[in-house]
Amino acid sequence: MSMKNQIAVIGVGCTKFGDLFDQGYEDLICDAAFQAYDDAGIDPAEIEAGYLGTYMPGPSGGKASVSLGDALRLYDRPITRVENYCATGTDAFRNGCMAIASGTYDVVLVLGAEKLKDRGGRGLPRFGHPLLAKGNSAPGLFALAANRYMHTFGVGRETLAKVAVKNHYNGARNPKAHLRSEVTEEKVLAAPMISSPFGLFDCCPTTDGAAAAILCRADLAAKYTDAPIWVKGVGLSVTSGRPYYDPTFDYLGFRSTSNASKQAYDMAGIAASDIDFAEVHDCFTWTEVSNIEDLGFCAKGEAPGWIAEGRTSLSGDLPINPSGGLKSFGHPIGASGVRMIYETTEQLRGNCGERQIADAHLGLAHNVGGPGAVSCVIVLGNEK
Amino acid sequence: MIGISRYAPYVPRPRLPRSEISRAWGGRAGKGAVAVANYDEDALTMAVEAALGCGVGRVYGGVHFASTSSPYLEKQCASVVATACDLPRELFSADFGGSTRCGVSALLAALRAVQAGAATDVLVTAADVRLASPDSELEGVLGDAAAALVVSDGDDVIAELVDAVSIAEEFTYHWRTDRQQSVQVAGGRFSNLHGYARDLAPAIGAVLQRQGLEPAAIAKLALYSPDTRAAADLAKSLGFASEQLVPSLAPEIGCTGSAEALLLLARALDTAAAGDLILVGGFGEGADVILFRVTAAIDGGRAEVPVQSWIDAGEPLESYEKYLKYRRLVEVDEPTDVVTNVLESKELTQNVRLHGSRCRECGQVQYPVARVCIACEKRECLDDVPIARAGTVFTFTVDHLIANLEHPLPMAVVDADGGGRLYLQVADADTIDIGARVALTYRRLHEGAGNxxxxxxxKPIRA
Known part of the structure; x- marks a missing residue:
């Protein structure tokens, strides 16, 4: 069943992203949700169901959905926690869409939240099999793919640096972004190594933040807003969560992204070339390079050329991460996907000021986690 | 014919130059270096390394592990060596310890078992990582190494057992109580004459007399030496010429404990000719002396990597402080994780024997063990298959962030020879490259729940 034009985004909210040392997990949920309530002009009593996207629930909330209910006193209705690696936020949104499309609920709250800085310096705990996963680091896992890609296509670290420079430029123009400083290619290349080929500026920061979106049945949207944003297509696909043990994997990109985007494009009845801008999962600079190809914007191996030509910059023909991306906006895991829905909605409404993309009608949000194990793609539009 | 059919020395890559020790503590700068087990090595891993050097995929009739510095005071290591070498379960295995003589004792016990017809192809491993107190007289003397030999009854024997004599008597030379982590010593001229020579000399004499041999008939003497000169003094006093003594390893890698006499034997075998008589002597609360005659099979049975190549492959540690860290003599941030005995037991074949699965439908070899094929997605068509312990790096990263004792740590995705893809930490190297050839090595990964x-x-296969 196609969900195209069946669901409207009627309200969004997003906290400032960053090192939010003086705020708690529930503060972030409240700030994001209250903005979304106000944006939609909705009474929370009208919300019939909630989806909490979170990788690590708040300290008081266990692993269940109760963190969202407790923070907002959103009791006596269904709330579900969604966790799907770094695709948590977009998958929570996807679940919200499906809940409405099924006809079960009319109005749904989707909220992504993460308080990584409460977990100590590096934020993410180690997980996985004690012997097979070996305490790997997130940059170390994506770096395996980056090195194979760069080896195969003869790409240097300069290409990665150009992604960092662009996303810092965009983030500097975004008041809610975590990192708001511009950087030069020289500075990026000279930064300390984290996991080769990634230096410090090739990595997204560890960030606190939350974002929210309120969805409703398409025919109810006019009750809340004059400018609903329409869900055009959604897709999600998985591959091995242990790609490093998959002997069939070429390590040149992520087929979960290709599959998820194809699902979303098919549902929307569009081609990749119809997309006007995209918020993609640039957890590391190389991931953005691969995403551009995996999402079908260009063929494998062509993204470095696109990047060098500036086609993905704010003024290019396919702006990528006008918000600054994970690189600059920050990456509170479960919040990131919902933050992308927030940014895409605001772009499609024309609310993005300095970083506004002219004449944008179709925007894409994309998460990939795992690395490459799970991808989620959402296409939104401002015309029915 | 009963004797040694294969052998493999192992010397860990890091070296602690004696000049670094004097840089730390003052005093006259010594020459040479001692071999130092890497931060992820211990006597068990080094024994596995030497055992694998005797050939991967061979089946043995027994496994001996000899060490005075076993990583476990309670828990057998010989059986771990057997499992890591993927040997059949029905097997006699035993740990030998006590004194540095245990390496030669383990060899002699294997020879006796084969002589008795109770076993053949017994794998004997010896390894030591003996700790000296910082700034003590043993620091800069003790070195880390391992050796493995296979004792067989067959035409492939390269060094035939001729005779052996043992002495057992208390003499306090080196010791370590159950409360001490560093080796204690009452050495010097008295101990060499009234302990070492008192036990070894009559044992050597008895073998020569029983075989009707003069000292000159012996081609090589492979004698454990409790210090850098005791063996040379003993050989001289018994009427041997200095050329008959296998050159000491002490200047370049230190005194290597239970592995030493076996490494000297290996060094002799590296260049021995058929007919050569080699006398091996071990010491510690008595002595074991074994006489071997090199056979015509020697040229086909020499070690793949001779002792000299292991010595030459050393890499100096950048500092004495690194050594303190590697031996945990300073407080370190040990990576932690827990492997319960439930998980260990359930996944033993996969994690220690290193078996994966091969698909009967499409032939794809895969790791870890699977129920549904990763390539053709058919179910219940996967057979158990051993994964090769060598392969080629498909991709890699050099990780500065990963939880580990040493940084940066290269991580590699390795396509094993014959199929199966593995994700591995890289040992003994600061970096690695796509296409590099690697061998698998069994190492310490982390600690948790007290284990x-x-x-x-x-580890890179270096030319």
């Missing part, structure tokens, strides 16, 4: 956890790593 040490081991797993396979990749």
């Amino acid at each position: 040490r956890n081991y797993y396979w790593k990749a």
Whole structure:
């Protein structure tokens, strides 16, 4: 069943992203949700169901959905926690869409939240099999793919640096972004190594933040807003969560992204070339390079050329991460996907000021986690 | 014919130059270096390394592990060596310890078992990582190494057992109580004459007399030496010429404990000719002396990597402080994780024997063990298959962030020869490249719940 034009985004909210040392997990949920309530002009009593996207629930909330209910006193209705690696936020949104499309609920709250800085310096705990996963680091896992890609296509670290420079430029123009400083290619290349080929500026920061979106049945949207944003297509696909043990994997990109985007494009009845801008999962600079190809914007191996030509910059023909991306906006895991829905909605409404993309009608949000194990793609539009 | 059919020395790559020790503590700068087990090595891993050097995929009739510095005071290591070498379960295995003589004792016990017809192809491993107190007289003397030999009854024997004599008597030379981590010593001229020579000399004399041999008939003497000169003094006093003594390893890698006499034997075998008589002597609360005659099979049975190549492959540690860290003589941030005995037991074949699965439908070899094929997605068509312990790096990263004792740590995705893809830490290297050839090595990975956890790593195969 196609969900195209069946669901409207009627309200969004997003906290400032960053090192939010003086705020708690529930503060972030409240700030994001209250903005979304106000944006939609909705009474929370009208919300019939909630989806909490979170990788690590708040300290008081266990692993269940109760963190969202407790923070907002959103009791006596269904709330579900969604966790799907770094695709948590977009998958929570996807679940919200499906809940409405099924006809079960009319109005749904989707909220992504993460308080990584409460977990100590590096934020993410180690997980996985004690012997097979070996305490790997997130940059170390994506770096395996980056090195194979760069080896195969003869790409240097300069290409990665150009992604960092662009996303810092965009983030500097975004008041809610975590990192708001511009950087030069020289500075990026000279930064300390984290996991080769990634230096410090090739990595997204560890960030606190939350974002929210309120969805409703398409025919109810006019009750809340004059400018609903329409869900055009959604897709999600998985591959091995242990790609490093998959002997069939070429390590040149992520087929979960290709599959998820194809699902979303098919549902929307569009081609990749119809997309006007995209918020993609640039957890590391190389991931953005691969995403551009995996999402079908260009063929494998062509993204470095696109990047060098500036086609993905704010003024290019396919702006990528006008918000600054994970690189600059920050990456509170479960919040990131919902933050992308927030940014895409605001772009499609024309609310993005300095970083506004002219004449944008179709925007894409994309998460990939795992690395490459799970991808989620959402296409939104401002015309029915 | 009963004797040694194969052998493999192992010397860990890091070297602690004696000049670094004097840089730390003052005093006259010594020459040479001692071999130092890497931060992820211990006597168990080094024994596995030497055992694998005797050939991967061979089946043995027994496994002996000899060490005075076993990583476990309670828990057998010989059986771990057997499992890591993927040997059949029905097997006699035993740990030998006590004194540095245990390496030669383990060899002699294997020879006796084969002589008795109770076993053949017994794998004998000896390894030591003996600790000296910082700034003590033993620091800069003790070195880390291992050796493995296979004792067989067959035409492939390269060094035939001729005779052996043992002495057992208390003499306090080196010791370590159950409360001490560093080796204690009452050495010097008295101990060499009234302990070492008192026990070894009559044992050597008895073998020569029983075989009707003069000292000149012996081609090589492979004698354990409790210090840098005791063996040379003993050989001279018994009427041997200095050329008959296998050159000491002490200047370049230190005194290597239970592995030493076996390494000297290996060094002799590296260049021996058929007919050569080699006398091996071990010491510690008595002595074991074994006489071997080199056979015509020697040229086909020499070690793949001779002792000299292991010595030459040393890499100096950048500082004495690194050594303190590697031996945990300073407080370190040990990576932690827990492997319960439930998980260990359930996944033993996969994690220690290193078996994966091969698809009967499409032939794809895969790791870890699977129920549904990763390539053709058919179910219940996967057979158990051993994964090769060598392969080629498909991709890699050099990780500065990963939880580990040493940084940066190269991580590699390795396509094993014959199929199966592995994700491994890289040992003994600061970096690695796509296409590099690697061998698998069993190393310490992390610690948790009061125990040490081991797993396979990749190490570059160096030309």
